[in-house]
Structure formats: structure tokens, C-alpha cells
Amino acid sequence: MRATSSTAPGKIILFGEHAVVYGQPAIAVPVTHVRAEVRIEPTRGGDSARILAPGVGLDTRVEDLPLSHPLSVALRGVLSACGVAEPLSDIPPFTLTIHSTIPVAGGMGSGAAVSVAVIRAVSAFLGHPLPDEQVNALAYEVEKLHHGTPSGIDNTVITYARPVYFVRGQPIETFTVPTPFTIVIADTGVPSSTAITVGNVRKGWQADPDRFNPWFERVGQLVRAARHAIESGTPRTLGPLMDENHALLQQMGVSSPELDRLVEAARGAGALGAKLSGGGGGGNMIALVEAESAEKVAEALRNAGAVRTIVTEIG
Numbered sequence: 001m002r003a004t005s006s007t008a009p010g011k012i013i014l015f016g017e018h019a020v021v022y023g024q025p026a027i028a029v030p031v032t033h034v035r036a037e038v039r040i041e042p043t044r045g046g047d048s049a050r051i052l053a054p055g056v057g058l059d060t061r062v063e064d065l066p067l068s069h070p071l072s073v074a075l076r077g078v079l080s081a082c083g084v085a086e087p088l089s090d091i092p093p094f095t096l097t098i099h100s101t102i103p104v105a106g107g108m109g110s111g112a113a114v115s116v117a118v119i120r121a122v123s124a125f126l127g128h129p130l131p132d133e134q135v136n137a138l139a140y141e142v143e144k145l146h147h148g149t150p151s152g153i154d155n156t157v158i159t160y161a162r163p164v165y166f167v168r169g170q171p172i173e174t175f176t177v178p179t180p181f182t183i184v185i186a187d188t189g190v191p192s193s194t195a196i197t198v199g200n201v202r203k204g205w206q207a208d209p210d211r212f213n214p215w216f217e218r219v220g221q222l223v224r225a226a227r228h229a230i231e232s233g234t235p236r237t238l239g240p241l242m243d244e245n246h247a248l249l250q251q252m253g254v255s256s257p258e259l260d261r262l263v264e265a266a267r268g269a270g271a272l273g274a275k276l277s278g279g280g281g282g283g284n285m286i287a288l289v290e291a292e293s294a295e296k297v298a299e300a301l302r303n304a305g306a307v308r309t310i311v312t313e314i315g
Helices: 072-083 110-125 132-147 153-160 194-207 209-231 235-252 256-266 291-303
Strands: 002-014 025-041 050-053 058-061 093-102 163-166 182-187 272-275 284-289 309-312
Touching: 002 110, 002 153, 002 182, 002 209, 002 235, 002 272, 002 284, 025 110, 025 209, 025 235, 025 309, 072 110, 093 110, 093 163, 110 132, 110 153, 110 272, 132 153, 153 163, 182 235, 182 256, 194 209, 209 235, 235 256, 235 272, 235 284, 256 272, 256 284, 256 291, 284 291, 291 309
Parallel strands: 050 093
Antiparallel strands: 002 025, 025 093, 025 163, 050 058, 182 284, 182 309, 272 284
């Protein structure tokens, strides 16, 4: 067996978070400026497989991972798919090292990217590289640990590394971006737990479906309008759609003072539109900008409290 490696990009949701859990569409795109990287090297003379993740202080034998640990679930899933029997202590000795530049708990798919990279690297190391569809299904199982009731959008857009129009339970639709556009991503520095915010929205919906269902339906309309704008080459028109989507997320109770402050700062600096992205409660927001004004908006966001900004082109 030879050393092997794999990478997976981050992602952002442009439109549709939370409503996507209730049957509405969502649009997500990969962010290639940040990535999870996994490298596997055979351990000569070693007696066990080890996992190293310096960024989070992890250094452990594979068999010592709790069964409920996301990496354990990912490894057991890929080993089963590759026809490698338990126990984990019987797999060929190797060292698996994880590095990631994707902000953790920021709504950029850090957990899903690590899962996808691990699944691809391990299956390649074992000589059984898996097709995208199987990688996606295995990564979704890990997402259940991260998010409770995940939509599946994170693992999908990261696995396929293409813009995705996603409707839960329906075939994946990727699409093209004929006219590229620029997004500034800003991190509030406040950890965001998608599992918690998804759970809170579910509680609100269960308590008052007549109030939440129209919000979900309107988000779905905005997503469809956004896809039309992107595919027709008129991305400037996404701005007002983003603003309205953010207002709906505020009504659902998933925004925060930090997110709202950054959204207002972006608009004040000339952004065409802005909204939170991901689970909310913290994490990231995104702003649609003209390419020439991207740094001005990014500076305004940092001045308003963003701990980091990323300028990325979509398409």
C-alpha cells in the first residue's frame, strides 16, 4: 500500500438554509479557498492505525476512538464499503493526518469536508476508491452526528465540488454559472451549532406551523428566483433576494446581533445584498459585491467585528 492523499473544499449556502429541511430547495456552492486535507502513510513496523489532527489536538489509535466519534463512523463506513471486516485493529497500520483551513462551527462545512476527504483517502489507500454517490452517502451518515437532522446539502456540495440546487429526497442537480460573481464571507467568531439551530426551528415549527410554513414557502420562492438569476447571467439581481432571505431567517429566530451587525456593515459599505449563511446563531454571513469593491466591504466587515474575511468568486 502506498501513501495517498485527498482534499475537499469548504462550502457556503447562498439561499435556503433551514427551509431546506422542510422540503424547500436550497443553493450551495463550494469554496475552494479553504480546504480539508487528509494524508495517509503506511506505518512500517507499526502495530496499529493512528489518526493525527494537530489543529484540534487529536492523536489516537483508531481502535481507541469512541464508536460515536465522527471519524470512527466515517472509518467504519468506508471500511465496510471496501469490504474490510472488523475489528478496526485488524486494518493495515497507517498514519492518517488531517489538516483543515475551514473554520470550525462556522457554517462552511468543516465536518463534511473532513469526512469526504477521509472517506476518499482511506478507500484509495485500501485500493477501492469509491464513486461520488457512495462517498456522499457515507458522509451523510457522519453528518447526522454533527447536525441531528441534516438536510444533506453540506456533504452533497462538498462531495461533488460544484454549485448544487438541492431538494431533499430528490436527485442532485448541479448547474453552471455563466457569469461569475463575487462573494465576501465574514466570520463572526461566534461558534454556530447547526444541530441546535435546526432543533430550535423545528420546535418553533411544531408549536406554530401556520406561522413557519409561509416563511419556508417564501424562502423556496427566493431560491428558485436566485437560480434563475444565476443561470440567466444576471447575478446582480441576487442582492435583494439575499436581503429578503436574511429577514426571513431573522423571523425564524436563527440570526444573532453579531450576524445582523455584519450584514448591516456590508450593506453600508456598498454590498448589493447580504445574509447569514448556514445554521445561524453565529458562524458566517455572506455579502454579494462588485469585484472592485470586495476589499472595501471586507475591511468594513473586519471593522464591524468579523474575525476573518474570505473573498471568493463563484463560477
